[in-house]
Amino acid sequence: MRHVLTIAAVATLPVLSPVAAWAEAPDDAALMEEAQALFEPIPDQVPDVRGNAVTREKIDLGRMLFFDPRLSASHLLSCNTCHNLAMGGDDNLETSIGHGWQAGPRNSPTVYNAVFNIAQFWDGRAADLKEQAKGPIQAGVEMNNQPAMVVETLSSMPAYVEYFTAAFPGDDDPVTFDNVARAIEAFEATLITPAAPFDQFLEGNADALTEQEKRGLRTFIDTGCVACHAGVNLGGEAYYPFGVVERPGADILPPEDKGRFAVTDTATDEYVFRSPTLRNVALTKPYFHAGRVWDLTQAVAVMGVAQLGEDLNEDQVDDIVAFLHTLTGEAPEVIVPVLPASSVDTPRPAPMDE
Amino acid sequence: MRHVLTIAAVATLPVLSPVAAWAEAPDDAALMEEAQALFEPIPDQVPDVRGNAVTREKIDLGRMLFFDPRLSASHLLSCNTCHNLAMGGDDNLETSIGHGWQAGPRNSPTVYNAVFNIAQFWDGRAADLKEQAKGPIQAGVEMNNQPAMVVETLSSMPAYVEYFTAAFPGDDDPVTFDNVARAIEAFEATLITPAAPFDQFLEGNADALTEQEKRGLRTFIDTGCVACHAGVNLGGEAYYPFGVVERPGADILPPEDKGRFAVTDTATDEYVFRSPTLRNVALTKPYFHAGRVWDLTQAVAVMGVAQLGEDLNEDQVDDIVAFLHTLTGEAPEVIVPVLPASSVDTPRPAPMDE
Numbered sequence: 001m002r003h004v005l006t007i008a009a010v011a012t013l014p015v016l017s018p019v020a021a022w023a024e025a026p027d028d029a030a031l032m033e034e035a036q037a038l039f040e041p042i043p044d045q046v047p048d049v050r051g052n053a054v055t056r057e058k059i060d061l062g063r064m065l066f067f068d069p070r071l072s073a074s075h076l077l078s079c080n081t082c083h084n085l086a087m088g089g090d091d092n093l094e095t096s097i098g099h100g101w102q103a104g105p106r107n108s109p110t111v112y113n114a115v116f117n118i119a120q121f122w123d124g125r126a127a128d129l130k131e132q133a134k135g136p137i138q139a140g141v142e143m144n145n146q147p148a149m150v151v152e153t154l155s156s157m158p159a160y161v162e163y164f165t166a167a168f169p170g171d172d173d174p175v176t177f178d179n180v181a182r183a184i185e186a187f188e189a190t191l192i193t194p195a196a197p198f199d200q201f202l203e204g205n206a207d208a209l210t211e212q213e214k215r216g217l218r219t220f221i222d223t224g225c226v227a228c229h230a231g232v233n234l235g236g237e238a239y240y241p242f243g244v245v246e247r248p249g250a251d252i253l254p255p256e257d258k259g260r261f262a263v264t265d266t267a268t269d270e271y272v273f274r275s276p277t278l279r280n281v282a283l284t285k286p287y288f289h290a291g292r293v294w295d296l297t298q299a300v301a302v303m304g305v306a307q308l309g310e311d312l313n314e315d316q317v318d319d320i321v322a323f324l325h326t327l328t329g330e331a332p333e334v335i336v337p338v339l340p341a342s343s344v345d346t347p348r349p350a351p352m353d354e
Numbered sequence: 355m356r357h358v359l360t361i362a363a364v365a366t367l368p369v370l371s372p373v374a375a376w377a378e379a380p381d382d383a384a385l386m387e388e389a390q391a392l393f394e395p396i397p398d399q400v401p402d403v404r405g406n407a408v409t410r411e412k413i414d415l416g417r418m419l420f421f422d423p424r425l426s427a428s429h430l431l432s433c434n435t436c437h438n439l440a441m442g443g444d445d446n447l448e449t450s451i452g453h454g455w456q457a458g459p460r461n462s463p464t465v466y467n468a469v470f471n472i473a474q475f476w477d478g479r480a481a482d483l484k485e486q487a488k489g490p491i492q493a494g495v496e497m498n499n500q501p502a503m504v505v506e507t508l509s510s511m512p513a514y515v516e517y518f519t520a521a522f523p524g525d526d527d528p529v530t531f532d533n534v535a536r537a538i539e540a541f542e543a544t545l546i547t548p549a550a551p552f553d554q555f556l557e558g559n560a561d562a563l564t565e566q567e568k569r570g571l572r573t574f575i576d577t578g579c580v581a582c583h584a585g586v587n588l589g590g591e592a593y594y595p596f597g598v599v600e601r602p603g604a605d606i607l608p609p610e611d612k613g614r615f616a617v618t619d620t621a622t623d624e625y626v627f628r629s630p631t632l633r634n635v636a637l638t639k640p641y642f643h644a645g646r647v648w649d650l651t652q653a654v655a656v657m658g659v660a661q662l663g664e665d666l667n668e669d670q671v672d673d674i675v676a677f678l679h680t681l682t683g684e685a686p687e688v689i690v691p692v693l694p695a696s697s698v699d700t701p702r703p704a705p706m707d708e
Contacts, residue, residue: 067440076451081430086421086693093703097430101455103706283695295698334690339440341637344649349447352457 028206031218038221040232041199042279042329046190047115052130054186057167062187064163064337065180070153072143074099075349079184082136083111085334088283089191094291098136099144105257107291112331113279115189117236122289123260124239124274129185134177144350147177153347154180159340193280193329201326209326216323219316224308233277234327241272242288245309248302252292259289282325296321382560385572392575394586395553396633396683400544401469406484408540411521416541418517418691419534424507426497428453429703433538436490437465439688442637443545448645452490453498459611461645466685467633469543471590476643477614478593478628483539488531498704501531507701508534513694547634547683555680563680570677573670578662587631588681595626596642599663602656606646613643636679650675 046054065071069078082096082104083089089110091097096104106122114120120132136142137150154160155175164174167183198217200208209217220226229235239260242253253271260272273289286292287299300320304312312320400408419425423432436450436458437443443464445451450458460476468474474486490496491504508514509529518528521537552571554562563571574580583589593614596607607625614626627643640646641653654674658666666674 064440069438069441069445074451075447076435076445084423085690086418087423088695091423091430092696093429097428097706101706285696294702297698331692336439336688336690338685341442342446342639344651348648352451352455 028214031214032201032204032206034221035217036202038226038230039198039202039234041202042113042116042192042194042196042232044194046192049115049185049189050128052182052185054189055167057163058183058186059190060337061163061167062183062185063334064160064339065184066187067337068339070339070342070346070349071137071145071150071180072099073145073149073350073354074143074352077143079111079133079136082108082142085111085191085331088112088280089114090284092285094286096142098142099140102141104139104141106289107286109276110280110284111188112191112193112329113233113277114236115192116231116233117274117277118238119274122273122276123263125263129188130178130181133181133184133188137180149347150180151175151177156343156345156347157340158343163340190332191334193331196279196329197326198323199329210322212319212322213326214323216319216321217326219312219319220323223304223310223312223316225303225320228275228307229278233279235275235279236277237275239269239272239274240307241270242306243271244307246306247271248306252288252290252302254290257290278324279327280329282328296324300324382568385568386555386558386560388575389571390556392580392584393552393556393588395556396467396470396546396548396550396586398548400546403469403539403543404482406536406539408543409521411517412537412540413544414691415517415521416537416539417688418514418693419538420541421691422693424693424696424700424703425491425499425504425534426453427499427503427704427708428497428706431497433465433487433490436462436496439465439545439685442466442634443468444638446639448640450496452496453494456495458493458495460643461640463630464634464638465542466545466547466683467587467631468590469546470585470587471628471631472592473628476627476630477617479617483542484532484535487535487538487542491534503701504534505529505531510697510699510701511694512697517694544686545688547685550633550683551680552677553683564676566673566676567680568677570673570675571680573666573673574677577658577664577666577670579657579674582629582661583632587633589629590631591629593623593626593628594661595624596660597625598661600660601625602660606642606644606656608644611644632678633681634683636682650678654678 048054066079069075069081071078077098082091084091089112090108093108095106096108098104109122115129118124120126120129121135126132126135134147137145138147154164161175164179168174168179171179197208197213228238228240231237242248242259247253258270260269260274261267263269282296285296286294287296293299293302297317300317301312304310304317402408420433423429423435425432431452436445438445443466444462447462449460450462452458463476469483472478474480474483475489480486480489488501491499492501508518515529518533522528522533525533551562551567574583582592582594585591596602596613601607612624614623614628615621617623636650639650640648641650647653647656651671654671655666658664658671
């Protein structure tokens with residue numbers, strides 16, 4: 001990261017110079033080389049997941065579980081409710097709506113490419129997707145369920161028992177809450193969005209970005225955005241204070257949510273969050289952990305002031321926004337699963353007032 | 355229908371006789387012939403829809419709209435929330451949960467094969483799927499939205515405007531609430547489930563049903579179930595009092611919901627409902643308009659007493675239930691759509707307390 005900031009400090013902005021027109025090709029080559037050193041394209045193969053072999057059987061089971069509302073106490077809410085695969089992998093709400101129409105505390109992060117994040121949740125409190133998957137199922141304001149009830153529910157359906165047995169062939173007792181999480185993680189590992197224009201650029205196609213998008217990428221690198229948004233996910237790799245230079249107002253950064261401080265109980269972690277991925281950011285409004293900013297242009301301007309101490313001018317913001325739109329990749333084709341039918345032994349949904 | 359009841363009155367039950375073993379083939383032929391006169395298989399082609407040509411463009415648009423929660427005021431609920439294609443085309447809840455976590459008044463009917471029903475809703479108050487689609491979007495206890503807001507929302511997304519233009523090429527102003535309904539209807543016309551074991555039997559394969567399932571079919575015909583559950587959908591064709599012979603208790607038939615009476619204001623329509631399709635009935639518990647019966651076995655027994663005045667014995671009920679399981683067809687492969695991204699002009703979701 002320090003390397004990047006050094007580059008930013010000494011960089012000129014050649015694309016804004018009057019000689020840019022005839023110097024286009026060499027500039028492209030330099031920009032591409034810099035970008036290739038800072039970022040990585042989304043692979044077109046499902047990535048490995050530590051400690052959880054991603055098999056076809058686990059993926060199929062995980063897809064069912066991801067879409068099954070019977071993982072929630074109400075039997076209404078599924079993983080897909082808040083991480084909607086049709087809408088960029090989140091719910092496009094300020095904060096999520098959960099059990100009993102309660103408002104969740106934070107904006108739902110996208111599930112697409114989440115497998116590439118260093119840890120999960122805005123405060124990184126889950127080490128991986130397996131651990132993450134267990135959170136919302138049990139959270140009172142989300143799915144409001146209990147592990148034992150999840151296992152009882154799934155065990156009551158012979159087809160689910162078969163699918164778990166096939167997905168976890170070595171297990172004596174395959175229908176467990178841990179295996180629910182493993183299967184969901186395996187499915188989520190398939191939720192990657194390769195082939196975005198920016199990926200094509202990283203893979204050597206200089207024409208994959210327009211001139212404005214390239215200017216945006218240049219500005220993104222040179223002003224220092226890249227310090228927190230690099231790598232394959234353009235973010236998701238480390239933790240930073242929201243307000244490195246200047247803390248935003250309470251409308252954007254509500255004072256009661258101190259971020260990672262709640263996880264580490266360390267004073268320096270107050271208002272620290274994991275930087276989000278910028279992959280598919282054009283699809284995942286509203287922005288920031290509190291979800292109070294609906295306009296990507298405003299979000300970029302806020303970041304300039306808060307994180308970089310820089311009042312980006314209108315052209316710079318527009319160029320960066322144009323670049324961010326090149327991060328929209330190709331969503332995998334997901335077929336709606338046919339879920340096992342409840343049996344007479346399947347526990348019924350909780351009464352609506354519970 | 356009268357013809358059927360006459361058959362029932364004079365029928366013997368040959369499969370229960372001691373000579374059934376060697377008489378199997380002729381019995382099969384007779385049963386098949388009778389069944390073919392009473393029922394029709396689900397076609398393997400998308401059916402025509404009156405006044406709404408089902409085009410590829412309309413289907414694709416309709417699929418998006420069906421899955422788009424921005425048709426609801428909250429931006430949380432979509433058609434698929436209560437007519438979940440993963441769960442037999444309904445929500446498997448007693449009555450649906452809608453805006454603000456309100457309980458809806460009736461059990462959500464399946465959207466699968468709904469195109470074959472004579473009219474829509476339990477009381478038939480919508481003539482077709484087009485008219486039906488407009489109901490829940492506007493109902494305060496369901497999606498709680500307004501037609502003008504739906505049109506404003508969809509018009510704010512250039513990609514949606516393109517899709518509407520392609521789906522309704524003759525229209526000067528294609529993004530209308532009527533066209534929303536037409537597109538959803540076109541998509542829903544594709545939601546048919548052919549190739550159930552019973553369809554295979556109707557198409558001439560005597561081995562598609564087991565002996566018990568055939569006994570169930572025989573009992574289903576002979577006791578008179580078929581009077582209200584015939585045709586392609588085994589139901590959905592006409593209106594009948596719930597309690598032709600004996601009205602069920604308030605636990606199953608809540609006295610405050612007088613059914614079709616609310617539509618026609620005619621005394622003879624008190625507690626009259628459209629008979630539901632029995633297609634995929636094994637997937638769509640709980641049962642009846644109030645959704646109070648969770649066990650298909652109990653549902654069949656209740657129907658015997660209420661509609662036929664007959665205490666079906668345990669074997670008869672079990673046989674009918676086995677037959678009903680043969681009505682589970684093959685769900686179409688539906689790919690989760692990639693929805694257009696909201697723009698800066700897209701109206702935001704209603705505040706959570708509205």
